[in-house]
Amino acid sequence: MAQLPVHTHQAHGLHHVEPISPLPVPVADPAPEHSALGKLLFHETALSGDGTIACANCHSVALAGTDGRRRAIGVNGVEGTRNAPSIFNSTLNLALSWDGRATTLAEQLEGPIHNPHEMASNWPLIIERLSADPQYRAHFSRLYPDGITRRNVIDALVRYQQTLISPDAPFDRYLRGERDAIGADAREGYNRFKAYGCASCHQGVNVGGNMFQRFGIMGDYFADRDGAASPDPGRFLVTGKEEDLYVFKVPSLRNVALTAPYFHDGSVERLEDAIEIMGRYQLGRRLTEEDIRLIAAFLTTLTGTLSEGNQVLLPP
Numbered sequence: 001m002a003q004l005p006v007h008t009h010q011a012h013g014l015h016h017v018e019p020i021s022p023l024p025v026p027v028a029d030p031a032p033e034h035s036a037l038g039k040l041l042f043h044e045t046a047l048s049g050d051g052t053i054a055c056a057n058c059h060s061v062a063l064a065g066t067d068g069r070r071r072a073i074g075v076n077g078v079e080g081t082r083n084a085p086s087i088f089n090s091t092l093n094l095a096l097s098w099d100g101r102a103t104t105l106a107e108q109l110e111g112p113i114h115n116p117h118e119m120a121s122n123w124p125l126i127i128e129r130l131s132a133d134p135q136y137r138a139h140f141s142r143l144y145p146d147g148i149t150r151r152n153v154i155d156a157l158v159r160y161q162q163t164l165i166s167p168d169a170p171f172d173r174y175l176r177g178e179r180d181a182i183g184a185d186a187r188e189g190y191n192r193f194k195a196y197g198c199a200s201c202h203q204g205v206n207v208g209g210n211m212f213q214r215f216g217i218m219g220d221y222f223a224d225r226d227g228a229a230s231p232d233p234g235r236f237l238v239t240g241k242e243e244d245l246y247v248f249k250v251p252s253l254r255n256v257a258l259t260a261p262y263f264h265d266g267s268v269e270r271l272e273d274a275i276e277i278m279g280r281y282q283l284g285r286r287l288t289e290e291d292i293r294l295i296a297a298f299l300t301t302l303t304g305t306l307s308e309g310n311q312v313l314l315p316p
Contacts, residue, residue, distance in 0.1 A: 019194065019203035022172040023089065023254070023304060026165050037139050038160025039308065041153060046129040047113065049120035050075045055112070055157070058084040064258035064306055065090075065164060070266030074118040081117065081232065083266035086259050088166045088306065089252060093209035098264040099235045100212060100249045105158045123150045166255055166304030174301070182301045189298030192291055197283050201250045207302060209252040215264075216246060218284035221277065225267075232264060257300040271296050 029035055041047065042055045058072045059065050065086035067073070072084040082098055090096060095103050102108035112118040113126070130136045130148050137148065144152040171190075173181035182190075193199060202208040212235055215221060222231035235244040248264050261267065262274040272292050279287040287295070 018175060019199040020171070020175065020207055021205040022175045023092075023165065023167050023169065023205055025167055026163075029159075029163055031159055034143055034156050035159040035163050037143060038156035038158070040136075040139070041157050042160055044130075046133075047119060047121060047126055048075050049122075049125070051129075052076075053119065058112075058118075059087045061164070061306065061308060064088060064166075064255045066259045068260075070261050072118065074115070075120045078117050080115075082264050083261065085251060086255060087161055088164050088304075089206055089209075089254055090164070091162050092206040093249070093252065094211065095249055098248050098251075099238050101238045105161050106154050109154055109157055126150075126153065160308075163308050166306050169254070169302050169304035171298070171301040172304070183297070185294055185297040186301045187298075189294035189296065193295050193298055196279065196285055196287070196291070198278070198295070201282070202253050207253040208250045211250050212244075212247050213250050213282070214245075214247045216281050219281045221281040222246070234264070253299060254302050255304060255306065257296075257303055258306075271299065275299075 042059075045051050045054045047054060053073075053075060058067045060067060065088040067084045069084070071082060072080040074080055085098065091105065094100070096105065096108035097111065102111060113121050113123075127148055127150065130140075130153070140148045140152060143156075146152065170181045171186075174187075193202075201211060201213050204210045215234070222229070231246060233245055235247040235249075236242070238244070256262075257271060260271065261269050262271070268274045268277065275292045275295050276287055279285045279291070
């Protein structure tokens with residue numbers, strides 16, 4: 001298991017070593033016009049094969065970077081196989097997608113664009129459509145010497161996604177020494193979160209997202225839930241290794257109170273139910289209703305400021 005990152009928390013003159021670190025305060029966007037162009041592209045339906053959906057359909061800033069659905073909906077109304085994960089703070093994860101098939105935002109973009117269950121598109125079609133738009137031609141020619149290319153479209157989209165962070169959560173302020181930033185229930189919930197072992201996987205600056213883990217360490221969750229149904233094999237689809245069967249990237253818990261439904265298949269609607277399932281199948285613990293209530297109170301303090309990192313407007 002990966003070594004836990006630590007954060008020294010000072011309160012009332014005492015130092016405590018914590019498994020969770022505060023989210024860094026964002027710095028000024030080094031290329032605001034490029035990321036502003038990326039924002040346009042992120043909301044551009046011309047990137048999809050049938051011209052009906054954009055990246056923002058599955059990753060809405062207004063929905064904490066998700067779509068609020070059990071599974072993502074692609075072109076022609078086709079339902080995908082997995083829940084759309086939040087793109088907020090995604091640059092802090094060790095990999096992208098539930099199975100970690102991509103290690104960079106640039107690499108990850110290729111998946112949805114070509115996936116027949118998502119955007120079902122291709123680069124020649126995208127370049128053709130964008131090149132036919134005078135506004136895009138003007139934006140790209142001003143920002144990129146070689147104009148509209150696959151590489152430049154990806155660059156702009158990546159720069160925009162890098163601005164999607166959620167700083168200043170109450171729990172971050174608590175870790176920085178502002179003891180009253182969270183209430184007594186949340187503080188006790190955090191104590192139980194650590195005591196029961198939740199932080200063995202959900203730790204670090206993103207409260208997760210930095211390791212892979214099997215879903216169902218202390219029991220067969222899928223068999224108990226579905227009987228003979230065949231579950232998503234998880235990371236096994238990427239590596240082909242038997243030990244990666246039903247292994248998924250541990251999701252970040254930042255903004256988790258806003259990102260229901262939960263799990264890779266979006267099968268759980270309530271945060272409290274997700275906590276109970278994790279306790280039972282990942283930790284082998286039967287959490288009481290009070291445990292669950294308090295841990296949920298802690299998790300709500302991980303909601304940060306959901307905003308895009310720049311407000312730069314592109315000239316017409």
